[in-house]
Amino acid sequence: MNEFALIERFFADPAAHEPPPSWLRLGIGDDAALLAEENGWETAITCDTLVEGRHFLAGTDPEALGWKALAVNLSDLAAMGAVPTGFLLALTLPEADEPWLTAFARGLFACARRHGARLVGGDTTRGPRALTITALGRVPAGEAILRSGARAGDDLWVSGQPGRAALGLAVRLGALPSTLPGAREWIDALDRPEPRLALGCRLRGLAHAMLDVSDGLLGDLRHLLERSAPPFLTAEIEVARLPLDPLVAGGAPPERARAALLSGGDDYELLFTAAPESRDQILLLGRELGLPLSRIGRLVPATAHPMVLIEPDGRRTLPEVLGYDHFCACKEYP
């Protein structure tokens, strides 16, 4: 049973068959919930927990952790097209370690300041090291980009360079040499992910569906497909269009680079779909933001398989690894 099944099975709202309250625009199941503000805006709200030993290694640099804990939550807002406002921090620590707290706060507030998010509340308690951040944002009413809006014929796009964080983790765990030319960049991507907030906002009105890649490109693509309306969709990914070259140029063995790009978690790039008519506009937007945007495939009416890889030689293959599940740990690095 995976994380999503857990939530859906046990926490299906028993009031779901009743009319939703007027303040609730979108509940469980997307990157964030949407609450109506009745003033032309909606509040986007999301929370994520990071547990030591699962989402970060024991001994992780606390400054990097502070940054990342907030960044991953802001990434969920980016995936809705929302602008961050405030956040709450629930911090559980084995002891009140002052140097640790100082460094953690430095990283946290660096990310907060960079992205305009304000700490508005929280809780501190003793226990096994873990933290939950609840992030709030705003999006013009009706303009949030949901997971559920994908259509047959849409192009499939991904921002930036997915795969770097997984390679960075492999370097940190000693599975790849730290002397590789890409090692520093990969570790930076792992430690200080950049939520794609500017991109998310600018894709309002352009993207039909969007989510952020936290569990691996294929795993999160599956979540997007599962949310699409009947008669459902299949994603065809053109391997030749994947941004593999920069990873290989950084020294990653090609097979490892491919696995990292398709299945490595923790990159927090945006995966989105859009009409083919929007291609030029999207490429222009990427250039404007200085962020490569790769058109990696398209969505077609559902076939026997939800995802198909079209290899450079034209063969069609099925992906094997479907992304990282934080609850089941279906996959382990290295």
Add this chain to the structure above:
Amino acid sequence: MNEFALIERFFADPAAHEPPPSWLRLGIGDDAALLAEENGWETAITCDTLVEGRHFLAGTDPEALGWKALAVNLSDLAAMGAVPTGFLLALTLPEADEPWLTAFARGLFACARRHGARLVGGDTTRGPRALTITALGRVPAGEAILRSGARAGDDLWVSGQPGRAALGLAVRLGALPSTLPGAREWIDALDRPEPRLALGCRLRGLAHAMLDVSDGLLGDLRHLLERSAPPFLTAEIEVARLPLDPLVAGGAPPERARAALLSGGDDYELLFTAAPESRDQILLLGRELGLPLSRIGRLVPATAHPMVLIEPDGRRTLPEVLGYDHFCACKEYP
């Protein structure tokens, strides 16, 4: 260093000297933050973490835990005078134990339904058992009851029967016999606290300052006094006015009943201050709600001690135990 010092020292917002953003009405330091909605309402938002072994015992009935986890967060909304809307659940579990999850969800949704709160999002992850709930509510703009509004001359009031949860814990740990007449009621108070939401709303315009008693009456009273504006206040508590009789009638030894009432945490009653002119109206409100409201003392201009007990014989004593601190565990039961 206690929980509150931790938050204030390390997580003092480095942007605090800048003008607050227009959406932020009240940040860190009260029971909940307040966000402007620009439509005549404010959103109250709060989060609390419960960690196994600290906030609840290993082996705690999961249904009771589900109820309580939400109830303690709704209590923070009650303490602002807010009405609950939605909540997010971040759940960390050592394994996907179906009977546990089923019972936990049952308790959680029972509390949600009783108080009109809707689950809007969350996260599930594997790790040492803990949960963080973020609760949202609404209050008419400008009408939230803050910790900071106490004035010299105010009466000091507490709702219901503080002390029951601490006695319930003593029974559960075997420090008091489970055959005492009050044992069942005390354990119910520990397991299924009732957030005082109706009272909180009705006290808008009547109470000058309010918080909920989670860490013990004296400990939380201290937080309220610390928030009052200069020249600061001292609380005089009249021991003869404390609702001790029901605890003693339930079989608690008088000294233990007094300690539980003054210093026991986990009751989630509301502690508030109001003008003496409002006494009749408050007593009437208590009768209307079927909830005893005790006027236990008053606030005077600051003296050498922030809190003084006036014993039944007129002697003035200083309280010894100042409440439970979840981070320092200054106090242990039994």
